[in-house]
Amino acid sequence: MSKFQLVALLMGCLLVAVPFSRNSASAAADEGDDDDDADDVVVLTTKNFDSVIAGSKFALVEFYAPWCGHCKSLAPHYSKAATILKASDPSVVIAKVDATVESELGTKFDVKGYPTLKWFIDGELASDYNGGRDTDGIVSWIKKKTGPFAITVETTESLEELEDDHPVLMVAYFKSLEGAEYEEFKSVALKTEDVPFVQTTDAAVAAAAGLEKPGISAVKNFVGEAREVVAFTGSLTAVEIKTFVTAEKLPLTIEFTQGNSDKIFNSGIKKQIIFWGSAADLSAESTSFASVRAVAKALKGQLVFVTANNEGESHEPITNYFGLKGAASPVIMGFHMEKNKKFRYTGELTEAALSAFANSVLDDTAKADYKSAPIPEEPEDGGVTVVVGKNFDDIVMDPSKDVLLEVYAPWCGHCKKLEPIYKKLAKRFSSVDTVVIAKMDGTENEHPEVEAKGYPTILFYPAGKKTPIPFDGGDRSLKALTKFIKKHAESEYELPKKGDKDDESNDKDEL
Structure with a gap:
């Protein structure tokens, strides 16, 4: 599973490849008409895309769908960033494409989910956007891409102004902006887009940033925390500087919100500790939260410590993804x-x-x-064996059985369409003891041997091998599924002859 898919799942939706189709709205889009075109975001269509991008030194393009909730959440931040950047740097164009209308553009740039943001330089695609999804995150990412890698500061007043605008600054002090150690610092600053870097040759500025000699410090003014200055004590090599930046760029604990999700997932740290609890659990008076913060301080830079307020507005993705609905708080997850x-x-x-x-x-x-989910009292549904996480090993991993498993979602239209075919398949194999036709609700159950990137996902687990073989045919007919089992089954079996009611002429359903 890619990071993109994982983040989408955790944010409450699974983004899968979407077939683009042009519709009647394209005519209006071709003319550049857009009801939302009252801001500084440029509306792109198939007709004007090449000319706008070719004529721009820098361009950030959002491929969106009008119905996408994440696109709607991004819209005000994207619009505000466009206004800020238009005023400060006219060489940057902030643009958007309705990919459900402009199908050719969506296909050309391999858009598989919404929103997808692409960065262009001198008319050429340079990279995917991987910055924050709030105004500050967008602006800072683009400024790092288009401007100097570090802000040169010569007065303490200028440093204070930057502190007012940024929750964390990486401040470097050198006698002169040259030399081997300065180049090591520069190499890290050039490649780090989610935190601003400051450089100075002024001793007073350095002192204000906690530096008495050449080196680097992190000046932190995170919300809810007192101002803190942490001086870097390692050797000034790119590897050690990067490790320091990764450890200090986030607060001890960071709340899970849509605005913070990119900071969490793009932190460079792969593992997290999640503290899920009530407002009281997360208060300064909470002894359990104090324990968590103490551990966070000791393991800073090795784990990201995430909080989720189960009484707030942003907890549902965490609650649902980790199966915490109805749980007594607080809960701690790794x-x-x-x-x-x-x-x-x-x-x-x-x-x-x-x-x-x-x-x-x-x-x-x-x-x-x-x-x-709990192990069901009725082991079968219309002849299909019901699998949950707790009985997965007993049923699917049984070395004496060939098992076909459908991972489905109750709300999935394709799954509903497959259901009668799948039950016919179970009926066809009902007399074959070595083959099991099974299903598992992927929204309620998990297992390390299952990776469902969409619904339905159909996997075959051969007897004695148990490395799943995905069914990736578009034809989910009774005939196709029967042939798929026959091809991969380890056991020898013979199906009974089909009667009139089970004839394949009646089973040409395709999804």
């Missing part, structure tokens, strides 16, 4: 983003116990936790 593994903590909420758990997540000794 999360390995790259491997999509979850770890649930069940011990005491003391600093020592939490530290041991956090370190077990770090060293990969923590036991993974997978979401599961």
Whole structure:
């Protein structure tokens, strides 16, 4: 699973490849008409795309869908960023494309989900956008791409002004802006887009940033935290400077919101500890939260410590993704983003116990936790074996069985259309003891041997092997599924002859 897919899942939606189709709205779009074109975001269509991009030194283009909730959430931030950048740097164009209308552009730039943002330089595609999804994040990312890698500051007043505008600054002090150590600093600043860098040769500015000799410090003014200055104590090499920046650029704990999601997922740190609780659990008086913050301070730069207020507006993605609905708070989860593994903590909420758990997540000794619905009282539904997380190993991983598993979602239209065909398939194999036709609700259950990028996902687990083989044919007919099982099954079997009611002439359904 890619980071893109994982972030989409955690934010509450699975973005899958969308077939683009041109519709009657394209005529209006071709003329550049757009009801939202009252701001400084340039509306692009197939007709004007090449000319606008070719005529721009820099351009950020959002490919969106009008119905997409994340696109709607991004819109005011994107618009405000466009206004700020238009005033400060006219060489930058902020633009958008309705990819549901401009199908050729969506296909050309490999748009598979919404919103997708692309960065262009001198008319050529340069990279995907990977900055924040709020106004400040967009502006700072583009300024880093288009301007100097670091802001030169010569007075303490200028440093104070920057502190007012940024929750964290990386300040570098050198006697002169040259030399081997300066080049090491420069190489990191050029490649780091989510935090502003400051450089100075002024001793007073350096002192205000906690530096008495040439070096680097982090000046932090995070909301809810007192101003803190942390001086870098390592050697001025790119590797050590990058490690310092990664450790200091985030607050000790960061709240999960849509605005913060990119900071969390693009932090460069793959593992997280999540503290899910009420407002009281997250208050300064909470002893459990104090323990979490103490561990966060000790493991700064190794784990991202994320909070989710289960009484707030942004908790639902965390609550749903980690299966915490109805759970007693607080709950502490470990999360390995790259491997999509979850770890649930069940011990005491003391600093020592939490530290041991956090370190077990770090060293990969923590036991993974997978979401599961209760084992059903009725093991079958219309002849189809019902699988949940808790009985997955017993049924799907049975070495004596060939198992076809459909991973579905109750709300999925394609899954509903497949259901009668799938039940016929189960009926066809009902007399074959070595083949199991099964299904699992992917919204309620998880297992390390299942990766569902969309619904329905159909996987075949051969007897004794159990490395799943995906069914990727577009034809989900009874005939196609039967042939797929026959091709990959380890066991020998013979199907009974089909009767009139089960004849394949009646089973030409395709999805």
